[in-house]
Amino acid sequence: MLDLLVTPQFRKDLKKIPQTILTVADVVIISLRSNPLDPKFDIKKLVNFKPAMWRLRIGQYRLVYSFDKQSLILHRFRHRKDIYRDFN
Numbered sequence: 761m762l763d764l765l766v767t768p769q770f771r772k773d774l775k776k777i778p779q780t781i782l783t784v785a786d787v788v789i790i791s792l793r794s795n796p797l798d799p800k801f802d803i804k805k806l807v808n809f810k811p812a813m814w815r816l817r818i819g820q821y822r823l824v825y826s827f828d829k830q831s832l833i834l835h836r837f838r839h840r841k842d843i844y845r846d847f848n
Contacts (some may be wrong), residue, residue, distance in 0.1 A: 763832070773836055773838050786822065813826045
């Protein structure tokens with residue numbers, strides 16, 4: 761199981777997410793720690809991001825993350841209309 765690392769932006773994003781989405785996200789994140797590319801989720805690789813980043817769709821919200829051999833890094837979690845707007 762991968763270690764979980766969270767960026768400050770991700771922590772800030774969590775405050776704006778509805779509780780129903782957060783409940784689903786908890787289950788999904790636990791699953792991602794075991795298999796970051798789990799085919800049962802809607803996961804796509806983001807183009808032109810170094811290091812490689814992935815987006816996971818949870819309803820109208822998107823979770824952007826990356827991973828390596830030891831850790832799963834959660835970068836952003838926002839509504840689909842805002843997620844890529846000021847992503848850095």
